[in-house]
Amino acid sequence: MTVRVEDSAAHRITARIVTPLGDEATVTTESNYELDHSATSWLPPLLVAGMRKKWNVEFDSPVDSTALRGAPEAQKVFLDWYPKRFHAISVSADASDGVLSARGVGCFFSGGVDSFYSAITQSQRITHLIFVHGFDIAIDDEDLADRALAGARDAAAELGKPLIEVRTTLRSAFGNRLPLDWGYDFHGAALAHVGLALSQHLSTVLIPSSNSRWELLPWGSHPDLDPLWSSSSVTFDHHELDVNRLGKIRRIGRNETAMKHLRVCWENRDGRFNCGVCFKCIRTKIGLAVAGAESAALPGDIDMLAVSSLILTNRHSFHLRNGLAAMEEAGVTDEDLVKAVDKAIRRRHWRQGVAYLRGARFVVMARVRGRRPGR
Ligand SMILES: [Zn+2]
Structure with a gap:
């Protein structure tokens, strides 16, 4: 599978992906913030897709050296979880040295229980909330996206954080077409793609946990996996293993903004x-x-x-x-x-x-x- 990063506007990145079967997919991610135009952000989703389909991955431009070093570790996690469904593959890319310049701390924010819990309890260190259209909300469901985004904007304003708004066809144009299982395989790598694309603004990205440490199971976003997508510029932090969902609801139940804008x-x-x-x-x-x-x-x-x-x-x-x-x-x-x-x-x-x-x-x-x- 070859990945060619195409020239795009400051707020938009595009990759053209060609599979060994000759199928082509063009994936675009855009935001109200400027995005990183290196190939680094494409590594996590392409690695997962390659392992699932038994396709080696070849990038036409450099990928961050830290992210490349994490890739074999991420492969070990998937092979341990899914020894029959996933396969060891090779990743071919020149390594680039990242620059640690941004200081922001982002937190993915869908408006659900997990993201409100992380946004509220980590408020002191979070500088930005990140809303994504194209993951849980289908890319063509503009009506729902508009309503969810309006809620996220209001909630972010009430919580005193700027909202990074991202729209991506990664799931619709690529993940769904292969197809990849969104929950078990792909969603963590897709979140990592967005986090890495924001490297000019964020040095740390919180991924709110779905499960507490007592409920952990192989799942696309996991404390053993998320940090392995980190680059020289962006570190991923799988947030909160010690509080289960009921504990999180108890906490956000006391927050007026969460109770007003909750989207589950x-x-x-x-x-x-x-x-x-x-x-x-x-x-x-x-x-x-x-x-x-x-x-x-x-x-x-x-x-x-x-x-x-x-x-x-x-x-x-x-x-x-x-x-x-x-x-x-x-x-x-x-x-x-x-x-x-x-x-x-x-x-x-x-x-x-x-x-x-x-x-x-x-x-x-x-x-x-x-x-x-x-x-
Ligand atoms: Zn429902």
């Missing part, structure tokens, strides 16, 4: 900013009930029909059980919610049972067919 929903059903009925919305509402907090962005009681209808993964069930246990500890009782969660989890077990029986039937039938004479 990725499903946006019926075009609603926080739909109130998806897993993430319901999990956050349970957290707010535990914290005794109310959010104007996520108003109203918990919709029990929506809870009992949730399609749950094992991890979802784990989080909901934790939420109920925390409610009980906090002395908040809601029998209807307990029943609704039980119903959703029972339905999940029933679905797993049916899937198991279907699988067993398939195996038995295959064996029966295999024993038929003449086959």
